[in-house]
Amino acid sequence: MNKITTDILIIGAGPSGLVAAATAHENYPDKTIIVVKEDQKGQVPCGIPYVFGEILNDVEKNAMPCGGDMPNITKIVDTIQSVDIDAKIATGIEHSIVFDKLIFATGSISFVHPSFEDAVILENVFTIEKKYEEVKRLKEYLQDKQKVVIIGTGFIGVELAEQLQSVGKEVTIIGGRHILANSFDVDMAIKAEEIMRSKGIRLALGQHAKTILRHDNRARGIELFDGNTIEADVIILATGYQPNTQLAQEAGLKLARYGGIWVDEYMRTRNKNIFAVGDCCGRRDFITRDPSKVMLASTSAAEARVAGSSLYQLKNLKGFNGTIAIFSTMIGDRAFASAGVTQDRAEEENIDYVTGYFEGMNRHPSTIGDASKQSVKLIAMRNSGQVIGGQVIGDKEAGEIINIIGLAIEAGLTIHNIISLQVATQPLLTAAPTTYPIIKAAQNCLIAHR
Amino acid sequence: MNKITTDILIIGAGPSGLVAAATAHENYPDKTIIVVKEDQKGQVPCGIPYVFGEILNDVEKNAMPCGGDMPNITKIVDTIQSVDIDAKIATGIEHSIVFDKLIFATGSISFVHPSFEDAVILENVFTIEKKYEEVKRLKEYLQDKQKVVIIGTGFIGVELAEQLQSVGKEVTIIGGRHILANSFDVDMAIKAEEIMRSKGIRLALGQHAKTILRHDNRARGIELFDGNTIEADVIILATGYQPNTQLAQEAGLKLARYGGIWVDEYMRTRNKNIFAVGDCCGRRDFITRDPSKVMLASTSAAEARVAGSSLYQLKNLKGFNGTIAIFSTMIGDRAFASAGVTQDRAEEENIDYVTGYFEGMNRHPSTIGDASKQSVKLIAMRNSGQVIGGQVIGDKEAGEIINIIGLAIEAGLTIHNIISLQVATQPLLTAAPTTYPIIKAAQNCLIAHR
Numbered sequence: 001m002n003k004i005t006t007d008i009l010i011i012g013a014g015p016s017g018l019v020a021a022a023t024a025h026e027n028y029p030d031k032t033i034i035v036v037k038e039d040q041k042g043q044v045p046c047g048i049p050y051v052f053g054e055i056l057n058d059v060e061k062n063a064m065p066c067g068g069d070m071p072n073i074t075k076i077v078d079t080i081q082s083v084d085i086d087a088k089i090a091t092g093i094e095h096s097i098v099f100d101k102l103i104f105a106t107g108s109i110s111f112v113h114p115s116f117e118d119a120v121i122l123e124n125v126f127t128i129e130k131k132y133e134e135v136k137r138l139k140e141y142l143q144d145k146q147k148v149v150i151i152g153t154g155f156i157g158v159e160l161a162e163q164l165q166s167v168g169k170e171v172t173i174i175g176g177r178h179i180l181a182n183s184f185d186v187d188m189a190i191k192a193e194e195i196m197r198s199k200g201i202r203l204a205l206g207q208h209a210k211t212i213l214r215h216d217n218r219a220r221g222i223e224l225f226d227g228n229t230i231e232a233d234v235i236i237l238a239t240g241y242q243p244n245t246q247l248a249q250e251a252g253l254k255l256a257r258y259g260g261i262w263v264d265e266y267m268r269t270r271n272k273n274i275f276a277v278g279d280c281c282g283r284r285d286f287i288t289r290d291p292s293k294v295m296l297a298s299t300s301a302a303e304a305r306v307a308g309s310s311l312y313q314l315k316n317l318k319g320f321n322g323t324i325a326i327f328s329t330m331i332g333d334r335a336f337a338s339a340g341v342t343q344d345r346a347e348e349e350n351i352d353y354v355t356g357y358f359e360g361m362n363r364h365p366s367t368i369g370d371a372s373k374q375s376v377k378l379i380a381m382r383n384s385g386q387v388i389g390g391q392v393i394g395d396k397e398a399g400e401i402i403n404i405i406g407l408a409i410e411a412g413l414t415i416h417n418i419i420s421l422q423v424a425t426q427p428l429l430t431a432a433p434t435t436y437p438i439i440k441a442a443q444n445c446l447i448a449h450r
Numbered sequence: 451m452n453k454i455t456t457d458i459l460i461i462g463a464g465p466s467g468l469v470a471a472a473t474a475h476e477n478y479p480d481k482t483i484i485v486v487k488e489d490q491k492g493q494v495p496c497g498i499p500y501v502f503g504e505i506l507n508d509v510e511k512n513a514m515p516c517g518g519d520m521p522n523i524t525k526i527v528d529t530i531q532s533v534d535i536d537a538k539i540a541t542g543i544e545h546s547i548v549f550d551k552l553i554f555a556t557g558s559i560s561f562v563h564p565s566f567e568d569a570v571i572l573e574n575v576f577t578i579e580k581k582y583e584e585v586k587r588l589k590e591y592l593q594d595k596q597k598v599v600i601i602g603t604g605f606i607g608v609e610l611a612e613q614l615q616s617v618g619k620e621v622t623i624i625g626g627r628h629i630l631a632n633s634f635d636v637d638m639a640i641k642a643e644e645i646m647r648s649k650g651i652r653l654a655l656g657q658h659a660k661t662i663l664r665h666d667n668r669a670r671g672i673e674l675f676d677g678n679t680i681e682a683d684v685i686i687l688a689t690g691y692q693p694n695t696q697l698a699q700e701a702g703l704k705l706a707r708y709g710g711i712w713v714d715e716y717m718r719t720r721n722k723n724i725f726a727v728g729d730c731c732g733r734r735d736f737i738t739r740d741p742s743k744v745m746l747a748s749t750s751a752a753e754a755r756v757a758g759s760s761l762y763q764l765k766n767l768k769g770f771n772g773t774i775a776i777f778s779t780m781i782g783d784r785a786f787a788s789a790g791v792t793q794d795r796a797e798e799e800n801i802d803y804v805t806g807y808f809e810g811m812n813r814h815p816s817t818i819g820d821a822s823k824q825s826v827k828l829i830a831m832r833n834s835g836q837v838i839g840g841q842v843i844g845d846k847e848a849g850e851i852i853n854i855i856g857l858a859i860e861a862g863l864t865i866h867n868i869i870s871l872q873v874a875t876q877p878l879l880t881a882a883p884t885t886y887p888i889i890k891a892a893q894n895c896l897i898a899h900r
Contacts, residue, residue, distance in 0.1 A: 018884055026893060026897060044815045046876060047818075050877055055819065056818070296883075297883040298872055298883040298886075299872055300883065301883040301884055318870070328874040328875075328879050329878075329879075330876070337874055364497065365506070367506060368497075396847060396878070397846060397847045400853075400879075401853075403874055404850065404857055406872060410872065411861045411867070413857075413861060416766045417861070419755050420771075421752065422752045424746075424748055424776040424853055425747060425748045426496060427505075428505070428785075429780065429787075429846055430778070433465050433748040434469050434472075434747075439755070446476070447476060
C-alpha cells in the first residue's frame with residue numbers, strides 16, 4: 001500500500017473530474033493535485049454512440065484524453081474503496097491518500113428498471129456503461145448480429161439507434177409517445193422521428209417492454225404490454241443513469257432527492273472540505289428549482305469549474321442557479337438542440353408562458369448553395385417576458401445557436417432584450433439580419449402575448 | 451402626382467426599412483404602412499461580393515426579397531425628393547405622401563477619398579453601390595477583364611478579392627498594415643492574410659494608393675506612395691460608406707458626428723414623429739460611447755426593431771446601448787468573426803483590459819471526421835471582468851459563436867459568469883465540454899488578470 005499526501009484529491013477522471021482538476025490548478029497553482037481513475041483507458045462519454053457507427057467506428061478513436069496535457073496533475077489508477085472524511089484519508093486497493101480537500105467526481109452508472117434487473121446477466125443484453133472495456137465488449141459482440149432492440153428514447157438510445165442502423169443493423173427503438181421527450185415538444189420531436197423512420201429505423205413508440213423473452217442463456221426478444229413481441233439478437237437498455245454514490249454514502253455524506261450527493265450552490269457537501277461535481281451530485285432545475293435528474297457533461301463541467309475555484313475560498317457570489325438542461329444532438333443531417341423547459345414541462349409546472357416559433361433559412365439569400373431550413377421555438381414567462389426555454393432544429397450551427405438561447409436563459413434576459421439584440425449575420429454563415437430566427441421567435445412570443 | 455395618406459411612412463427598402471416596416475406592423479397592426487423604394491429590384495447588401503464569384507454568380511440570385519411576403523405593407527417605387535417635416539408631407543417624382551410618422555431608412559452610399567473623386571468617372575473605376583443596376587454593370591464589365599486592383603481592406607474589399615480570385619482574376623488588394631483592422635487584432639488578422647496569400651491574392655499591405663494612373667478615359671493602374679505602380683484593368687474602391695442623409699439634411703434634421711442623422715436611444719430625431727434607422731443614422735459605440743462609423747445590417751435591423759415598436763409610444767426602457775460592431779465573414783474555408791472592441795482599440799481608448807486566448811477543436815473527440823481548429827480571443831475589463839470584445843476563427847459555426855459573445859457583451863456579463871456558463875456540447879457539433887473555447891478563453895483572461 002502506497003501512502004501519499006496531497007492537497008487536493010479528486011476521485012474520478014470523467015469530464016467533471018478532469019475539469020475540476022484543471023480549474024483547481026488554475027486557481028491554486030501551488031497546491032498538489034491527484035486524480036484517481038479506475039481504468040487506464042477512458043471513453044469520451046458523449047462519443048460512445050459514434051463508436052458503433054462509421055463516424056468513429058473504433059473504441060480507440062473515442063479515447064478520453066485523460067491528461068497527457070495536464071503536467072501539474074498527478075494521475076493514479078486505482079479504485080478507491082473507502083473515504084474517512086474526518087481523518088481525511090481515501091483508501092484504494094494500492095494507495096492510501098491523505099488529502100486536505102476532496103472532490104467526488106464518481107459520475108453515474110446505468111439505471112435498469114427492476115423488471116429487467118435479472119435480464120442484464122444474459123450474454124446479449126447490454127447497458128451502456130462509460131467504460132472502455134464495456135464499450136469494446138458491446139462493439140465486438142454486435143459484429144455478427146443483425147436485429148437490435150433498444151429500450152429507451154433518450155438521446156443515448158436515439159443516437160445509438162441511428163449509428164447501428166447506419167452500419168446495416170435492423171434497429172427497433174422502444175419508448176414513450178415521442179422520442180427525446182424531456183428536451184423537445186411534440187411539434188419538434190416528430191421532425192426527428194420522421195428522419196429516423198426515413199432511414200429505416202423502427203420506432204415502437206407509446207409501447208412499453210413488459211418482459212425480456214429468453215431462450216437458454218440468451219434473450220430472444222421483447223414482449224410488449226400490448227402482447228406483441230419483437231425479436232432481437234441483441235437488446236440494449238438505454239433507460240437512463242443514476243448517480244454513482246456508493247462510496248460517498250458509505251463515507252456518511254448526505255444524499256439529495258434522486259440519490260445524488262447533496263451539495264450547496266458552491267458544490268460543497270455538508271463538510272466544507274468535501275465537494276461533489278458531475279453526475280454523482282444532486283442537481284436542481286434552473287427554472288423550477290426542483291430536484292433534477294438531468295445528466296449532461298456540460299452541466300458537469302460548469303459544476304466542476306465552480307468547485308475547482310471554490311476549494312479554499314468562495315471567490316464569486318453564485319446566485320440563482322441549477323441545470324438549464326442544455327443539450328444538442330444530430331439526427332440524420334439535422335441538428336436538434338434544446339435548453340431550459342419545454343412547453344410540455346411548462347404546462348406540468350403550472351408556468352404562465354407564451355411561445356414563439358419561427359422557421360427560416362440558415363443562409364441569406366437562400367440561393368446560397370448549402371442553405372437549409374432552421375427553426376427556433378422559444379418559451380417565455382408571460383408576465384416578465386423572461387426566456388425560460390428554447391428548441392432549435394437546423395444545420396450544424398444549431399449546436400451553437402442553442403448556446404445563445406442558453407446564455408439568454410442563464411442571464412435572465414427577456415424577449416424584449418432579444419428583440420433588439422445585435423447579431424452578426426453573414427450570407428455564408430447565418431440567417432439574414434431581417435429574419436434571424438431567435439429574434440423572430442421572440443417577436444412571435446410578443447405577438448402571442450397580446 | 452398621386453396624393454396618398456398613410457399612418458407610417460418609411461423611406462428606403464434595405465434591411466432597416468423592411469425590418470422597421472415589419473416591426474411597425476406587428477406593433478401597430480391597425481396602422482397603414484407605406485415603404486418607398488427607389489428601385490423595383492434590390493440586392494441583399496452583404497450578398498453582393500458573392501455575386502462576383504461562384505457562390506451566387508448572378509445578380510438575380512442575390513435579389514432582396516422586398517416583400518412579396520409582407521401583405522400588410524404597401525410598397526411604392528419612387529424617389530422622395532423633399533420632406534416637409536412640419537406639414538408631414540414627403541414628395542417624390544410621382545407621389546405626394548401625407549404621413550403621421552416617418553422613418554428615414556435611406557442607408558449609405560460609398561465613401562470616396564477626395565484624391566480619387568475625379569477618378570470614379572473613368573469607365574473602369576468602380577465603387578460598390580447597393581443597387582441592382584450598379585452591381586450588374588460591374589459584374590458585366592468584369593467579364594473579360596483580368597487584373598483587378600481593390601483599394602480597401604475592410605470586409606467588402608476582402609470578400610470581393612476572394613470571390614474575384616476564385617473565378618480566375620488576378621487580384622491585388624491595397625490597404626493598411628493588416629486586413630480587417632477594425633475587427634481583428636494582428637494575431638488573428640495574419641491568419642486571414644495567410645489564407646488569402648495561399649490562394650494567390652496579392653496583398654499590398656501598409657501601402658497606400660497615391661494616385662490613379664490614366665490613359666485616355668481609362669485607369670491603367672495605381673501609383674503607390676512608395677513610388678511603385680500596380681497595373682489594373684479594373685479598379686474597385688472599397689473604402690467604406692457614408693450615411694445617405696441629403697434628404698434628411700434638406701428637411702432640416704440635425705446630423706450627428708460622422709454625418710448620420712442624430713437620433714436618441716429610441717431612434718427618434720429631435721422631432722418625435724420622425725425616426726431614423728440603419729446606416730443613415732448617427733451611431734455610438736456600445737463600449738466607449740463614442741460616435742461610431744460602424745455600418746452593419748445586423749445593427750441596422752436592431753435599430754429598426756426599436757424604432758418600429760416605439761413609433762407611437764415607448765414600450766421598453768432602452769438602457770446603455772450603441773453598436774457592438776458584431777460581424778462575421780468567411781475567408782477560404784474559415785469563418786472569422788468579431789464583436790465589441792479589439793485589443794488594439796482597447797489600447798487606443800485607454801481601457802484597462804485583460805485578454806484570454808484559446809485554440810481547440812470544434813468537435814470531440816478530435817477524431818470526428820470534420821473536426822477543425824477553433825480559436826477564441828476574449829477582451830475583458832480588468833477590474834469588473836466585463837466582457838468587452840471577442841474574436842473567433844473556426845468552421846461555419848463560428849458565425850454563431852460570435853453571437854454568444856455578442857450577447858455576453860450586450861448583457862454586461864463578466865468572465866466569471868462565462869466560466870460557469872452551461873453550454874450544450876455534442877461530439878458532431880461542438881468542442882468538448884472540458885475545452886469549450888469561450889469558457890477556456892475566459893479562464894485565460896482570469897489567469898492574465900492575476
